[in-house]
Amino acid sequence: MKPQYIPQNIEPKWQEIWENEKLYRSEIDHSKEKYYALTMLPYPSGNLHIGHWYAMTPSDARARYMRMQGKNVLFPMGFDAFGLPAENAAIKRNLHPKDWTYDNIANMQKQLRSMGAMFDWEREAISADPKFYTWTEWFFIQLFKNDLAYRAKKAVDWCPHCNTTLAREQVWGVDRHCERCDTPVIKKELEQWFFKITNYADELLSFEGMDWPEQVRSMQTNWVGKSHGASVKFYTELGDELEVFTTRPDTLWGATFMVLAPEHPLVNTLTTADQKEAVEAYKLAASKQTDIEREATTKEKTGVFTGGYAINPVNDEKIPVWIADYVLMGYGTGAIMAVPAHDQRDFEFARKFGLAVRPVVTQAGMEALDGDTMEEAVAIYGDMINSGELTGTPQADAVATTIKYLEERNVGQGTVNYRLRDWLISRQRYWGSPIPMIHCSVCGVVPVPEADLPVLLPDDIEWTPTGESPLKLHPTWKHVDCPECGGKAERDTDTMDTFMCSSWYHLRYLSPDYDKGPFDPKEGDYWMPVDTYTGGAEHATMHLIYTRFFHKAFRDIGITSGPEPMVQLRNQGQILGPDGQRMSKSRGNVVDPDKQVDMYGADCVRAYLMFGYRWREGGPWSDDNITGVSRWLQRAWTMVHDSVDAEAGPNAAKRLRDIERKQHQTIARISKDIENFEFNTIISALMEFTNVLIDASKDAAGSDAFNAAVHDLILMMAPVTPHIAEELWNVIGGGFSVHQQLWPTYDAEKAKNDEITLVLQHNGKTRDKLTVPADISKEDAEKLALANESIIKFLDGREPKKVIVVPGRLVNVVG
């Protein structure tokens, strides 16, 4: 009796054998081309999500395919194990963050193993492991030593609920809420550590040689936000320098007032006695604004006159200085020259407060603008007017000429401004990598000697959510002798942003136990860079920009090599709940992969996730289609088992071409689709191939051609459904293991169609279809068309005006 296909009977069995045989162990092998396939590591939140499967199993299938292409493939896995949720769980449930994290990791390791992925577990890296964070600390020290880390007091975004600093990109939405807990964010002045990512702003704009999605490149480009312009020195009446950045220096003569951000340091000196009250009130309101859920629709300009004036350096004009919240302290210099005639925001402000509007740009043939009556700003480049000596400068030269003019008079210069700001990495939290610095009252800030690393996190800790790092409250931990002078000193009690860990985890995988450096250079030389990186697009401006910075900074320091860490990047979409909403525990729409695996088996869940969605797009979970995949696996199973002791029938030879044609067409299709991350059509092609074989089996099962086709079918199933493929490979006597075989070779000759369907069209409409030999000549095809009954009928006696023959496809008779 033939065994039934019961996935639960074969999947754990093979997983165990693969593990015992170290089938997925990847080691340096210079005789083979290397391939580093990386998928973003999970945060150990407790349970694997169907979304993890959706992200990881196609990546696994592709890594397996690359291996079958003869490449030496590294496909590692690990855990991004530091971070806030562990600490929140600790506070809520009185568990130690370490216990909570490691319990979750143990559970998720088990779940990950049930996927049957080719992870090399010997290379697992866990960022909360001292073996790992020793080197996170070490990296910090290298950045410090190379002048890429500095300390500054800065108003930072602070989440009062999480009690921690947030990076700018962790603050979301117009109401500025915390990424993790949705609490509105407030500002807080703190002394913090920053990394000089801005040193690399220009380099981060270049994506040369990188195969990254346009979406991510454009998000990063916008994030860096490079703009060309000029900085111009204005002076206040009192003689203080007041520098502005402008992208439109050519409109300088049209500046009729200035606007400062409410937090600008010169506001106090500029404000006159009778404006003081109004200015103070406005500043207070503005500072609270980050606190309040601000309506997106409040676009109405607000502001207050300081009572002070500034001098426009190009025409010595005295212009009023206002403060307004539409000018941001964090961009440029926190002050602007306002040119209401040519900037819509300035225009709205001027009209609201009755300030002058003076056009200084025109274009040939354009009606003269009237500053008193115009109804909106005219934001154009053009020829300069009303601009003193520079009046008449043509559009093409306007910006450059003005910059030259400013430079000659020493009142300004051409400059470039970026939106990107330095990376703030201090977190007032416990569960993170300690910042390995010591504060000494004599020697200042001193790094922990590298020989003393790691600075270990203490286990005995109290969490009182005071807003200060729990490390600060520990009775002994922070007290340390200064490594320079030996006097009493204190450790930095902050920990690092977890993006620091994820910036280099791909290097730790290379040698997770290596203790002479962050990674073994031998491994680095062989495996780096990452050939394919897959993950969610939500990391476009955070993780993916930090990791590029990290790589470039350490390339300059001499630790990494090559221009970029990841050559190819692809983003998968998201699996939503069955209700079309983002899956979340609170909505109760979370799909548990374990249940699906129990019901259908891992292979089926893997194949379904590839089959049912466009990988790039994702979509709502639904189990409607999974039965189709399940049936396919059943059919394949039965067909292969039946074929083993079948004997070819008398008509087997007639089926030979059908079988081998489909076989080779399928090889071509799947190879192309898997390279292009088009996973859904891979499964379709496998189903079609299976169906053709089942159809042919009555006559041909047992024939050499049939067996060869079954052989290739199993090989092509191997990346997608590794367990059933291994079992069936064993059934047909392939030996161990199907996952060590090479991908079947494609023969174009065998894939060729012998016959084609020739489409006959009249005026572009299909009127008939004929089955003809594939190599039919143009002339013969045309003859067949003109002799065709339907075509004659539709020509209705007219002479054809034109006959178009597309070889191998169609004939279109026009007339």
Place this chain on the structure above:
RNA sequence: GCCGGAGUGGCGGAAUUGGCAGACGCGCACGACUCAAACUCGUGUUCCUAACGGAGUGUGGGUUCGACCCCCACCUCCGGCACCA
């Protein structure tokens, strides 16, 4: 508002990039097997029409012998950014 991506049967989705629209599945209908149901297998399944035929890939126009595909204008949905000077 700006920048990306996408709109195709009842549903998920195909279409060699300008050449048979709807592959592969789901669902549904009918049939076979069964006492019966499920499973399985077979047949059919874009819409309108009794049929000949006609219409059809978000909408309107255009280019072309021929358009889901290219061009112009617009609509809707998803993601990101949002007073960036």
